[in-house]
Amino acid sequence: MDIADMLSPEGVLPALRVTSKKQALQEMARRAADVTGQPERAIFEVLVERERLGTTGVGYGIAIPHGKLSELDRLHCLFARLETPVEFDSIDEQPVDLICVLLAPEKAGADHLKALARVSRLLRDKAICDKLRGTDSRDGLYAILTESAASHAA
Amino acid sequence: MELANQLIFMGGALLLVSILAGVLSSRIGAPLLLVFLGLGMFFGEDGPIGISFDNFNQAYLIGSLALAIILFDGGLRTPYRSIKLAWAPASLLATVGVLITAGLTGLFAWAVLDFGLLPSLLVGAIVGSTDAAAVFLLLHQRGMDLKRRVGTTLEVESGVNDPMAIFLTIALAELVTTGVTDITWDIAQSFLLQLGVGAAFGLLGGYALTWLVNKLELAPGLYPVFVIAGAMVVFGGAQQLGGSGFLAVYLAGIIAGNKRLRANQLIRRFHDGIAWVCQIGMFLMLGFLVTPTSLLPDLLPAGLVALGLMFVARPLAVAICLAPFNFSREERLFIAWVGLRGAVPIFLAIIPLLQGVVGGMQYFNVAFIVVLSSLILQGWTVPWLARRLNIELPPTPEDKGKLDFELPSGFDREMVGYRIAQTSPMVNKSIDALRVPDRVRILALLRENVVVPRQLIKTLKPNDYLLTVAPPEQILLLDRQLLPRRRSGAKREDVTLGDFSFPGTTPLGALSDAYDLPVTKQEREMPLADFLRKRLGKTVSVGDRLPLGAIELVVRDLNDEGITEVGIWLEPAQPQLLPERLITLFHRATAFFRRGLPWVSTTHHETSADETQAKVDEAQLGKQENAVVPVKESKK
Numbered sequence: 001m002d003i004a005d006m007l008s009p010e011g012v013l014p015a016l017r018v019t020s021k022k023q024a025l026q027e028m029a030r031r032a033a034d035v036t037g038q039p040e041r042a043i044f045e046v047l048v049e050r051e052r053l054g055t056t057g058v059g060y061g062i063a064i065p066h067g068k069l070s071e072l073d074r075l076h077c078l079f080a081r082l083e084t085p086v087e088f089d090s091i092d093e094q095p096v097d098l099i100c101v102l103l104a105p106e107k108a109g110a111d112h113l114k115a116l117a118r119v120s121r122l123l124r125d126k127a128i129c130d131k132l133r134g135t136d137s138r139d140g141l142y143a144i145l146t147e148s149a150a151s152h153a154a
Numbered sequence: 155m156e157l158a159n160q161l162i163f164m165g166g167a168l169l170l171v172s173i174l175a176g177v178l179s180s181r182i183g184a185p186l187l188l189v190f191l192g193l194g195m196f197f198g199e200d201g202p203i204g205i206s207f208d209n210f211n212q213a214y215l216i217g218s219l220a221l222a223i224i225l226f227d228g229g230l231r232t233p234y235r236s237i238k239l240a241w242a243p244a245s246l247l248a249t250v251g252v253l254i255t256a257g258l259t260g261l262f263a264w265a266v267l268d269f270g271l272l273p274s275l276l277v278g279a280i281v282g283s284t285d286a287a288a289v290f291l292l293l294h295q296r297g298m299d300l301k302r303r304v305g306t307t308l309e310v311e312s313g314v315n316d317p318m319a320i321f322l323t324i325a326l327a328e329l330v331t332t333g334v335t336d337i338t339w340d341i342a343q344s345f346l347l348q349l350g351v352g353a354a355f356g357l358l359g360g361y362a363l364t365w366l367v368n369k370l371e372l373a374p375g376l377y378p379v380f381v382i383a384g385a386m387v388v389f390g391g392a393q394q395l396g397g398s399g400f401l402a403v404y405l406a407g408i409i410a411g412n413k414r415l416r417a418n419q420l421i422r423r424f425h426d427g428i429a430w431v432c433q434i435g436m437f438l439m440l441g442f443l444v445t446p447t448s449l450l451p452d453l454l455p456a457g458l459v460a461l462g463l464m465f466v467a468r469p470l471a472v473a474i475c476l477a478p479f480n481f482s483r484e485e486r487l488f489i490a491w492v493g494l495r496g497a498v499p500i501f502l503a504i505i506p507l508l509q510g511v512v513g514g515m516q517y518f519n520v521a522f523i524v525v526l527s528s529l530i531l532q533g534w535t536v537p538w539l540a541r542r543l544n545i546e547l548p549p550t551p552e553d554k555g556k557l558d559f560e561l562p563s564g565f566d567r568e569m570v571g572y573r574i575a576q577t578s579p580m581v582n583k584s585i586d587a588l589r590v591p592d593r594v595r596i597l598a599l600l601r602e603n604v605v606v607p608r609q610l611i612k613t614l615k616p617n618d619y620l621l622t623v624a625p626p627e628q629i630l631l632l633d634r635q636l637l638p639r640r641r642s643g644a645k646r647e648d649v650t651l652g653d654f655s656f657p658g659t660t661p662l663g664a665l666s667d668a669y670d671l672p673v674t675k676q677e678r679e680m681p682l683a684d685f686l687r688k689r690l691g692k693t694v695s696v697g698d699r700l701p702l703g704a705i706e707l708v709v710r711d712l713n714d715e716g717i718t719e720v721g722i723w724l725e726p727a728q729p730q731l732l733p734e735r736l737i738t739l740f741h742r743a744t745a746f747f748r749r750g751l752p753w754v755s756t757t758h759h760e761t762s763a764d765e766t767q768a769k770v771d772e773a774q775l776g777k778q779e780n781a782v783v784p785v786k787e788s789k790k
Binding site for chain 2: 050053054055056058064067068091092093094109110112113114116117120121
């Protein structure tokens with residue numbers, strides 16, 4: 001499963017303006033609702049529930065909120081670059097400015113884990129994160145995410 | 155007079171050159187000790203400067219002293235916690251392990267050198283023990299943070315295995331010179347004496363030293379000197395009574411290091427410096443001692459002995475000794491490879507010379523070549539291997555910008571000051587966001603020459619200086635929040651502990667719902683921490699991993715009560731020793747054969763293309779046989 005198969009250019013938010021973790025999740029849930037056709041409320045709740053288990057702020061300013069929705073047709077990915085970093089209870093206590101949301105159908109099983117691992121590995125690459133931080137156009141971000149993902153697949 | 159001045163100049167110049175060369179060497183990743191040894195050889199007889207030094211008696215003296223101090227320093231830095239974690243495997247390695255290594259290496263020597271059986275076994279004994287100086291230095295060089303139990307096992311092993319090797323060497327050297335074969339009782343007796351007297355002297359010496367340091371009122375600068383003099387007395391005393399001074403001095407160091415010592419930090423800093431001088435001095439001296447040109451005739455056979463030691467004897471010894479313990483395969487492999495030889499063998503090779511064994515010089519040359527090969531081959535590759543085998547831990551925050559004062563003895567608090575750097579996690583945050591552990595007090599903040607009392611501190615700014623009083627065990631928590639993060643030049647994906655992190659209290663069921671884990675009904679209610687403890691056994695340490703379904707759980711953090719933080723790896727990395735292409739090739743080949751032999755393969759995916767079939771096979775292979783397979787999901 002490539003990032004390009006899960007992420008559409010509409011799912012990229014190049015300069016999201018939020019002031020809190022909650023607001024960030026809300027905004028992304030709203031966009032996810034547009035992209036997936038699922039109710040915004042349900043998406044938001046799934047993400048929040050997962051955060052309750054343990055933060056998805058993986059450190060170095062990156063967060064990967066994720067969760068499963070029973071009605072979803074396939075894996076969906078959304079990406080946001082924040083105008084200003086927000087507190088995210090990250091494991092390194094640093095604020096977050098890059099957020100990648102991953103939503104999976106209830107029965108995605110191994111695909112869900114693989115996709116999540118892929119996203120996680122991609123965003124652990126410092127060079128890619130630096131590039132993402134230095135780009136503010138939707139197409140630019142989309143290109144970095146999908147092309148870098150391809151080179152990361154090997 | 156002229157000579158004295160020359161010696162002083164040369165001594166100073168050599169130290170300076172060594173330190174500078176050490177700085178350069180870390181750039182190219184060469185093991186420091188190799189650099190010192192190389193410098194010694196360069197400045198020695200065959201080099202352009204031609205310092206000639208072949209007084210083996212002096213070398214023995216300097217070597218013993220340096221080794222004793224290095225071991226004492228190593229003991230000082232070994233907390234009881236680590237000992238508790240590693241004493242069992244380490245002591246097995248240090249006794250049975252040395253015996254097996256020495257025996258097998260001896261047989262190799264017998265096969266390739268034109269020595270008799272006994273002299274060959276003597277060669278094995280000489281190179282039988284791992285070297286504390288090399289292991290300590292290598293494991294701490296370049297801030298490599300190893301999984302606690304692996305690192306400690308190696309360290310403790312190297313600290314306590316010298317008596318065994320020394321005893322074997324002396325016994326065999328005696329056998330070789332006297333030719334008597336009927337002294338088994340004597341041998342056993344002298345071995346017990348080495349261990350018993352060594353241990354007793356070390357324990358008593360350690361306690362006595364601690365007691366004296368805390369009782370005596372001295373000028374502060376004298377405490378470290380007093381301690382080092384004490385260490386020398388412990389070493390020399392044990393040796394004179396027939397015990398192992400090396401064991402004694404290491405044990406004394408451990409005890410002194412774990413007791414609350416007055417002027418503790420002064421002592422540690424001083425010893426740190428002295429231990430460096432000893433490392434440099436000893437390896438320089440050993441470099442002087444050898445005549446490189448005279449090594450040439452022995453190069454090939456001795457090189458073969460070295461290879462036998464590294465690739466057969468040590469791995470076998472490790473495999474046998476660690477069999478009763480639950481080390482992972484990668485950990486065993488790593489421990490087997492870090493059987494570094496160093497000063498001890500070279501220094502032990504002096505014993506046959508001093509005892510007048512015929513052809514003594516050849517022992518020395520062989521030992522030297524073995525050590526050199528080990529330092530080059532193993533020493534150079536250890537950091538690389540640690541990363542490959544997932545033995546390395548993420549870096550802990552740098553100690554830069556932290557100042558630690560010990561309050562007068564009797565208080566179990568320390569005064570700790572932190573300079574807030576641009577990269578501290580807490581920078582520009584409200585002071586209320588700082589997690590202040592129990593019994594920690596924030597005193598004041600120094601900002602631009604103004605003292606801000608606690609009540610008036612609002613946010614932490616770069617270059618602020620925060621003063622706290624904290625009990626030693628809570629300092630780590632403050633460090634994590636206040637110290638700058640280490641700037642890692644390396645890619646950070648090299649060492650992390652999992653994709654995501656959960657508190658140890660998370661019920662397993664919740665995790666199972668999110669990530670489809672195979673968990674029984676009873677286990678669902680169990681907190682992650684308890685589950686891991688149950689599955690991994692009592693000696694859990696950070697970095698320990700447990701495969702569960704398609705993912706892997708990893709211990710991220712723990713305290714005295716149990717595991718506090720657990721990470722998950724969504725795609726467990728398999729250790730990868732061979733180049734990726736080779737592995738792919740290998741799997742193509744095995745996949746081909748498995749398809750060719752229908753009775754081998756049990757699953758069939760009719761529609762899948764070749765690639766996917768190979769992939770499925772790979773994944774299954776990886777799971778079932780636990781083979782060295784990177785789980786790859788490839789192709790566009």
